[in-house]
Amino acid sequence: METIRFGTDGWRAPLEEFTTPRVRMVGQAVATYLADEGLEGPIAVGYDARETSRGFAEELTRVLCANGFDVLLSDRDRPTPLVAYAIVDRDLAGGLVITASHNPPEYNGVKFIPHDGAPALPAVTDAIADRLAEPDPLPEDDHGTAREVDFAEPHADAAMALVEGITGSADLSELTVAYDAIHGSGRGTTDALLERAGASVKRLRCERDPDFGGGSPEPAAQNLDALIATVTDGDSDGVVDLGIANDGDADRIAVVTPERGYLNENLFFAALYEYLLEDESGSVVRSVSTTYLIDRVAEAHGETVHEVPVGFKWVARAMAERDALIGGEESGGFTVRGHVREKDGVLMALLAGAMHAEEPLDERIDRLLEDHGTVVQDKTSVDCPDDEKDRVLSDLEDEIPETVAGTTVEDVNTADGFKLLLADGSWLLVRPSGTEPVLRVYAEASDAERVRELLEAGEELLEPLV
Structure with missing residues (x-):
């Protein structure tokens, strides 16, 4: 036991x-x-x-x-x-x-x-x-x-009705979408829903392979080379408008666009929230590891942000308590008001397609960043056995520095691990993974070089403790 x-x-x-x-x-x-x-x-x-x-x-x-x-x-x-x-x-x-x-x-x-x-x-x-x-x-x-x-058809009916209610139409007939199931459970489900909405679907890794092609069914950029190439370069049949991938059980989504390639999940989240706010009102729930770009969008619309620990259970609880419009995490898990309070990569594929059909995602995000400023986020992991995580975090509490990468630590958020809020508006987060024997290190800043410096500082902070 x-x-x-x-x-x-x-x-x-x-x-x-x-x-x-x-x-x-x-x-x-x-x-x-x-x-x-x-x-x-x-x-x-x-x-x-x-x-x-x-x-x-x-x-x-x-x-x-x-x-x-x-x-x-x-x-x-x-x-x-x-x-x-x-x-x-x-x-x-x-x-x-x-x-x-x-x-x-x-x-x-x-x-x-x-x-x-x-x-x-x-x-x-x-x-x-x-x-x-x-x-x-x-x-x-x-x-x-x-x-x-058959659990698929009732869910597909509900997804179509929900997206039509949000956007006015779930017509994707003008889109060509590349879908990568990574051999997981999204095959025959997400692609089928996109086709039902009228999209022309190009399937990648949509055959069942219990070994997932020898890797993990993780829709990270390094695992989606073929999808990214298909969307950014097109294929023998012509232009591909959008790329979608799911993880192994398809509760998370990754999006690929023609100009950006792999679309950072934080940018997708912020763009989707702003899109929903065009016709609806409502607060947003985000995890402690998710971008502050969400906060800028909310502030611009007079809405509220509810920050919760990592884990969609906390997002779901806050959505119920706050009647939030959308909830999500930087790992690509999202749901919206009116749907079940579980992250849903299948529904999000249809919603991403509908959003893109109305206006290309790259154009939306260009405007988003112009209006709210550039934000860059990345993360890394430090190996740590599960039975050592509590000790390391306890030791870290006594080792919180006054500065990180040359910038003063103005506040420490302990909602989930230790999130160091820095004077320049950037932040560094260290928290234990709930699914793997690692500590996660996240950083957010205004440019990629600053994020790299923060991640290195986080690793150096943990190195003597692990």
Whole structure:
């Protein structure tokens, strides 16, 4: 049981730790938790494209059914946000998804989604962890039933309706979009939604490969060379207007434009928020690691920014509390008001396409930066075992410098790790990853050279402590 730890977004582990008996224990814990909470409805079970995911999903299904719950099992690997939508749409007790998201193929994971469709908060995951136990089946006559369902079509209907309501039209018939699934669960889902909206779609890595081509299904710039080349250079059939990629379970999005190539997620977030504010009003929720460009957009429109720790569960909670228009993180996870409070890379693909169809994204961002100033952000990682993270951060608290890279530290934000706010408006953040054995170091400034200096200073600050 000590091996099963719920982090930022569920429990992930290498396959030597993520075993069938432990997955069954998680299934029993969820069943016990739901029963204790008096939730008796069906449970959704989804899974990603990894070799082991379908089998683990079937194990969860057996345990849940043996505890008296009916189960709706996805008919194939599908994106996590489709399961979250199904929970709300069908008024289910909750859901489980077997996925390790962007982690490499030798990992797997499981996340529990409560009945509101938002990521589980620590009070819930702690309650589940407290109930970890060997499966305890009811008499066979009391078992629930399982059936396979298609989670894709209802989600697609909702996404089309939502984007049409926001933009007035979800017509992408003038666009050619390149879509890179990185062999993950977005294939046959995100590309199908774009085609339904009328786009001509060029597919890259849209065949299932449980090994993701030998890498990780992480939609970072260094993993998207072919997509970037397709959009910036065009292909044999002509111009490509926009590029979209998803991570392994398609809850995150990456965008590629003809002029910029890989579009920094912070810029996409700021552009999308400003776009939504053309017709709507509302505050914005961003994580502590996300750009202050969001704050400039909000201020220009008389709106409020709500800063939360990293982890979409905190974004989702604040969106509910504040009725925010949009919430997101610099890692490419976003959702909007009127949708489930779970990050959704499939919906965002359609919304990005609609925004681009109205005005090219490069032009939008040129204007955004002209109006609000240039902001550059980057991040790096420092290896640190999970069981050492608390000690390192405790030691760091006593080592906060008065200056960083020659600039005075004016304030320290401890919402999530240590965010050093500097006199020149730049900042440096050090926080523990909730999914990998590393410490994350983020920096934001007005130019790339300054960001590089800050990141180096952050690494130097951590080096004697790790």
